[in-house]
Amino acid sequence: MSVGIRDVARVAGVSTATVSRALGRGPVSDAVREQVEAAVRATGYRPNLSARRLRSKAAQxxxxxxxxxxxxxxxxxxxxxxxxxxxxxxxxxxxxxxxxxxxxxxxxxxxxxxxxxxxxxxxxxxxxxxxxxxxxxxxxxxxxxxxxxxxxxxxxxDNAAAAASLVDHLVAQGFKRIGGLFGSTSSTARERQAGYAAAMARYDLAPLARSVAPNAAAAETEATRWLSQPDRPEALILSNGLMLMGAVRATRTLGLAVPKDLALAGFDNEPWTDLVEPGLTVIEQPVxxxxxxxxxxxxxxxxxxxxxxxxxxxSGRAVLRSSTRRGGGLVIQCPLARYPAFALPLRPTLGFLPRSLG
Amino acid sequence: MSVGIRDVARVAGVSTATVSRALGRGPVSDAVREQVEAAVRATGYRPNLSARRLRSKAAQxxxxxxxxxxxxxxxxxxxxxxxxxxxxxxxxxxxxxxxxxxxxxxxxxxxxxxxxxxxxxxxxxxxxxxxxxxxxxxxxxxxxxxxxxxxxxxxxxDNAAAAASLVDHLVAQGFKRIGGLFGSTSSTARERQAGYAAAMARYDLAPLARSVAPNAAAAETEATRWLSQPDRPEALILSNGLMLMGAVRATRTLGLAVPKDLALAGFDNEPWTDLVEPGLTVIEQPVxxxxxxxxxxxxxxxxxxxxxxxxxxxSGRAVLRSSTRRGGGLVIQCPLARYPAFALPLRPTLGFLPRSLG
DNA sequence: CTGAAAGCGCTTACAG
DNA sequence: CTGAAAGCGCTTACAG
Known part of the structure; x- marks a missing residue:
């Protein structure tokens, strides 16, 4: 049947222990190693990883x-x-x-x-x-x-800092009624929500936070409901890429112009976020x-x-695009730049370097 | 150290063979099964899958x-x-x-x-x-x-049929210089190319096919080069979703209006394809x-x-969107429909049923 | 239904 | 550098 290490040993004229060593990093003479390699080729031997794992206690x-x-x-x-x-x-x-x-x-x-x-x-x-x-x-x-x-x-x-930088940016653009829709199941979403709330507090703005399951469908449903209300926010932050997509769909359904009727910002710089019109402001994660x-x-x-x-x-990197540009209406398409970011002072300089390690 | 089946056997007062049977679907009395289960709980036993695989020859x-x-x-x-x-x-x-x-x-x-x-x-x-x-x-x-x-x-x-249906649709829209950019490494890309060429032949149109590595960067580079030429095609078919994205980026870079300057169609109904402007005509695969x-x-x-x-x-399903609409210029945004497809007679009725199985 | 024994295919001390 | 022997932790005929 299946060829085992014993077959290789027989063909090579050595013991199974030697075959094992020759195949691993054990000490064997060059001559023996060559014999073993030839025998492996001749027999088509393939080591059985289950056996190896059981014996060596290394699952790899x-x-x-x-x-x-x-x-x-x-x-x-x-x-x-x-x-x-x-x-x-x-x-x-x-x-x-x-x-x-x-x-x-x-x-x-x-x-x-x-x-x-x-x-x-x-x-x-x-x-x-x-x-x-x-x-x-x-x-x-x-x-x-x-x-x-x-x-x-x-x-x-650094979720709190990243969320806060989004608030900073939106406030700098003149937005005040800034809402946040966050995931309900992860510590990450909580931290983003906390960072958002803290930043809002710094500006003496009332936080408007809601949370739902962190997927596109749930976000779309909730955003549609929220944005249909007369006192809807004028800007919305989403806590991940799936939710951001759900929110975009909600604006399309409701016929809301971005950013004129609603500014949009989120997390995850996925390829599609700079392909939609307007491009979406996001925190890019160093995936x-x-x-x-x-x-x-x-x-x-x-x-x-x-x-x-x-x-x-x-740290994340804020990628600023037109979806958070104040005034809206005049949305400028910038076809040549991969990141048609408009310059803005973003408070913390965000980069991909480890900020803490200990 | 780690608790093994012997420990469970000892605690339960049975043999290891019986423990093994109780944990599998072997024949054991209810009383013994309960004893074994209690022993497993008491010891925190976890079967070693490497050992199980080695012995049973079922890797699962x-x-x-x-x-x-x-x-x-x-x-x-x-x-x-x-x-x-x-x-x-x-x-x-x-x-x-x-x-x-x-x-x-x-x-x-x-x-x-x-x-x-x-x-x-x-x-x-x-x-x-x-x-x-x-x-x-x-x-x-x-x-x-x-x-x-x-x-x-x-x-x-059914790659050939899917590619052909894209050609049928483009021809019905009045396009004639229809190019195709296909992946170079898979049989699938070849079949799509063959289906494209056969359909073009049916209409007495000259095929304009090129092939590159099936990724976004390669497609963007090649599309940019191709579309910069004076005799560029008036419509372009891409053989997968990554390449379609590369082509969209190329049109943005070159400032080409879709579909006025160039119609675009491709494969893979990814979520972003109906979020970009104009929405992209694609073959949806039943993933x-x-x-x-x-x-x-x-x-x-x-x-x-x-x-x-x-x-x-x-079979794939053709999802028709504005990127292949003849005339271009007046691109109507349809925010309410998830698939703002404009009605069109698509020759074969494509569905997700297995077409052949044998 | 249950147990004693063998063995899956390797690697690893232990000698030499 | 090499070999004989033991054993990793299970399951599975084989008996009973």
């Missing part, structure tokens, strides 16, 4: 648990995670939770049964808050969202960097299990 | 090999695959090849070493053409692309259906290894 597997791979933010992050994983000789098991704590529990359990090397996880707030430092039997790095302070390594955006940093943290945690918990906070 | 793992998960088509398909896999108690190992045959070979080899239950694969043309029916040691279903006729199960779009059908074919192949090779061909 990373678990990646996200809300939904179809969210472009997670798509991009997961691609970065996979690149780093395969470069390190690891495989990736991908799981979608749909923001459902029951599914999160199921997948965490699967990770235990797989004896994974480590996990990268974007948990719901409910799950994150229930996970103490010793709850998980494998190294874990949270991405996009954080849990109990000091409990787990994490890579997150590839988030994935890469998460893998770095994970590998370092695996090497030094006892080291202090670390939280890497990355 | 599906390999999913696609060009790039960031291509929304693959994102959607992969989500469907994962849902079906986890529903069947299987895990998914995800691999991105970037259309690189060397990476494809590497991942196929990985699948052998994992002894996967089956693989769902979107191969490049080079790799697909080199894979005979007996080349792979595991059940495989091709998606989006097919290989040698009769060699592998596959789920594909979830493709993923689900692929899993169905895979499971059936696993159950009946000897059955004849099957090819499921699904």
């Amino acid at each position: 597997t990373i678990g990646l648990i996200v809300a939904d791979i179809r969210n472009p933010f997670f798509t991009a992050v997961s691609r970065a995670v996979e690149d780093a994983a395969y470069a390190a000789g690891m495989r990736v098991i991908l799981c979608n939770t749909d923001e459902d704590p029951a599914r999160e529990a199921m997948y965490l359990r699967l990770m235990e049964e797989e004896r994974v090397t480590g996990v990268i996880f974007a948990p719901t707030k409910v799950t994150a808050d229930g996970l103490r430092a010793d709850s998980l039997s494998f190294p874990t790095v949270f991405i996009d969202r954080s849990g109990l302070p000091g409990a787990h390594d994490s890579v997150v955006l 590839a960097e988030i994935g890469a940093q998460a893998m770095r943290l994970l590998f370092e945690r695996i090497e030094h299990p006892g080291q202090p918990v670390r939280k890497v906070t990355l | 793992t599906i390999g999913l090999i696609v060009a790039d998960i960031r291509n929304p088509f693959f994102t959607a398909v992969s989500r469907a695959v994962e849902d079906a896999a986890y529903a069947a108690g299987m895990r998914v190992i995800l691999c991105n090849t970037d259309e690189d045959p060397a990476r494809e070979a590497m991942y196929l080899r990985l699948m052998e070493e994992e002894r996967v239950t089956g693989v769902i694969f979107a191969p490049t043309k080079v790799t697909a053409d080199g894979l005979r029916a007996d080349s792979l040691s595991f059940p495989t279903v091709f998606i989006d692309r097919s290989g040698l006729p009769g060699a592998h199960d596959s789920v594909v779009l 979830a259906e493709i993923g689900a059908q692929a899993m169905r074919l895979l499971f059936e192949r696993i159950e009946h290894p000897g059955q004849p090779v099957r090819k499921v061909t699904l």
